Amino acid sequence: MEKYVINGGNALRGEVEISGAKNAAVAIIPAALMVDGICRIENMPQISDTDMLLTILSHLGAEVKLINKNTIEIDSRNVRFCDAPFDLMRKIRASYYLIGAMLGRFGVAKTTMPGGCNFGVRPIDQHIKGFNALGADIEVKNGFIFAEAPEGRLHGSRIYLDKVSVGATMNIILAATLASGRTIIENAAREPHIVDLANFLNSMGADIRGAGTDTIKVNGVERLHGGSYSIIPDQIEAGTYMVAAAATAGEVLVKNVIPKHLECISAKLRETGTIVQEYEDSVLVKGSGNLRKANVKTLPYPGFPTDMQPQMGTLLAMANGTSVVTEGIYDNRFKYVNELRKMGADVQVDGRIAIFEGNAKLTGAPVMACDLRAGAAMVIAGLCASGTTQIEDIHFIERGYENFVGKLRALGADIAIVDFPDEPEIHEKAVSVG
Numbered sequence: 365m366e367k368y369v370i371n372g373g374n375a376l377r378g379e380v381e382i383s384g385a386k387n388a389a390v391a392i393i394p395a396a397l398m399v400d401g402i403c404r405i406e407n408m409p410q411i412s413d414t415d416m417l418l419t420i421l422s423h424l425g426a427e428v429k430l431i432n433k434n435t436i437e438i439d440s441r442n443v444r445f446c447d448a449p450f451d452l453m454r455k456i457r458a459s460y461y462l463i464g465a466m467l468g469r470f471g472v473a474k475t476t477m478p479g480g481c482n483f484g485v486r487p488i489d490q491h492i493k494g495f496n497a498l499g500a501d502i503e504v505k506n507g508f509i510f511a512e513a514p515e516g517r518l519h520g521s522r523i524y525l526d527k528v529s530v531g532a533t534m535n536i537i538l539a540a541t542l543a544s545g546r547t548i549i550e551n552a553a554r555e556p557h558i559v560d561l562a563n564f565l566n567s568m569g570a571d572i573r574g575a576g577t578d579t580i581k582v583n584g585v586e587r588l589h590g591g592s593y594s595i596i597p598d599q600i601e602a603g604t605y606m607v608a609a610a611a612t613a614g615e616v617l618v619k620n621v622i623p624k625h626l627e628c629i630s631a632k633l634r635e636t637g638t639i640v641q642e643y644e645d646s647v648l649v650k651g652s653g654n655l656r657k658a659n660v661k662t663l664p665y666p667g668f669p670t671d672m673q674p675q676m677g678t679l680l681a682m683a684n685g686t687s688v689v690t691e692g693i694y695d696n697r698f699k700y701v702n703e704l705r706k707m708g709a710d711v712q713v714d715g716r717i718a719i720f721e722g723n724a725k726l727t728g729a730p731v732m733a734c735d736l737r738a739g740a741a742m743v744i745a746g747l748c749a750s751g752t753t754q755i756e757d758i759h760f761i762e763r764g765y766e767n768f769v770g771k772l773r774a775l776g777a778d779i780a781i782v783d784f785p786d787e788p789e790i791h792e793k794a795v796s797v798g
């Protein structure tokens with residue numbers, strides 16, 4: 365079993381280059397299914413979530429060519445409707461984008477219910493509501509989703525989302541792109557990756573306006589043509605290095621970013637006494653070595669992202685004073701706190717609120733990556749702790765961080781991937797008593 369082994373105590377120093385945004389890439393890859401031509405996609409992050417989606421597309425008959433490390437070409441012209449590899453689809457959340465893309469391309473879709481990190485119940489009722497409004501019949505049965513446009517093509521409609529949902533907004537955009545007529549999505553999510561998906565589709569001939577606001581208008585088009593597109597930098601990967609620099613009292617230039625997308629994170633870091641300087645496409649983060657408490661509430665963009673909550677919580681565990689962290693998106697995103705406690709943090713959780721007592725002097729311990737961002741939080745904790753931290757279940761982390769270990773080592777971290785022999789299973793002997 366591979367684990368990360370970290371010897372803590374080194375302040376991060378130097379420069380780090382941020383990769384393409386995971387949550388844009390995982391929608392853009394399915395979107396390429398709808399393109400009648402070759403899509404060249406640059407700045408594609410090399411992570412397991414994108415690998416899995418590219419494998420799914422290949423199974424469906426798309427030609428996927430790796431041009432260089434972060435550039436791929438997808439040719440979906442010969443794709444025909446068929447069963448997708450359901451075992452792969454079950455593993456990732458973003459497989460739900462294949463419903464919107466397949467409905468757009470074929471007027472029919474069959475997928476499994478999506479997987480992904482477990483933060484409590486993660487329904488997809490708003491996606492289904494959107495597809496229904498566009499004229500699709502949907503059946504959810506035995507873990508599968510069947511969707512069909514009775515006349516072979518969806519039609520535009522007006523949809524008001526009951527909940528601000530990134531996934532539902534992107535999926536409805538996908539489905540509406542090749543529908544007949546105009547679709548209006550109200551109460552839409554505004555995350556940067558939504559704008560990126562719309563820009564990708566528009567560059568291939570779609571007509572989508574208003575992405576980045578809460579009202580998005582999609583005028584359906586007959587076909588999408590091939591083209592070239594570069595994915596935006598990953599806001600959360602950048603934020604993770606920013607917090608790691610602040611937490612270790614280091615100094616890191618985070619390069620290839622859009623500073624505007626990081627404002628919610630920069631502002632919170634400044635409250636903790638960290639210096640954040642913004643340049644055109646980079647931010648310099650200087651940790652003060654004397655972190656102050658701060659209260660955080662996660663919200664849809666442009667609020668503080670839920671995907672940065674575990675990393676920021678870890679930093680606040682070490683800050684001077686008591687911080688209150690409120691999780692505004694998910695019911696159960698504080699599982700990492702149990703792991704942080706093993707390293708000496710003092711945190712109480714009550715539902716969606718966690719109280720970080722602060723001033724923790726973390727010490728290395730064996731811990732688990734409970735999910736992707738929880739795993740990143742454990743890495744930050746390990747970098748700050750005295751002694752050695754071993755992190756298990758690193759496959760979660762590798763879903764979303766390209767070359768995490770390599771980038772951290774280049775910043776001076778003492779971190780390595782170590783392959784430990786699997787521990788033998790212990791079968792308890794039945795003991796008869798009396």
Ligand code: EPU
Pocket residue numbers: 386387390457458481485486487488489490491492527528529530531532553670671693694695736737764
């Ligand atoms: N929700 C519903 N019904 C729906 C859809 C969502 O009730 O039909 C609820 C969710 O349960 C949640 C809230 O609405 O409470 C927001 O969920 P959203 O749909 O925005 O999340 P998602 O699409 O499932 C994406 C990212 C997550 C990120 C969230 C929020 C992908 C593949 N996943 O998930 O990313 O946390 O948006 O920004 O894009 C991560 O990268 O670590 C990650 C978990």
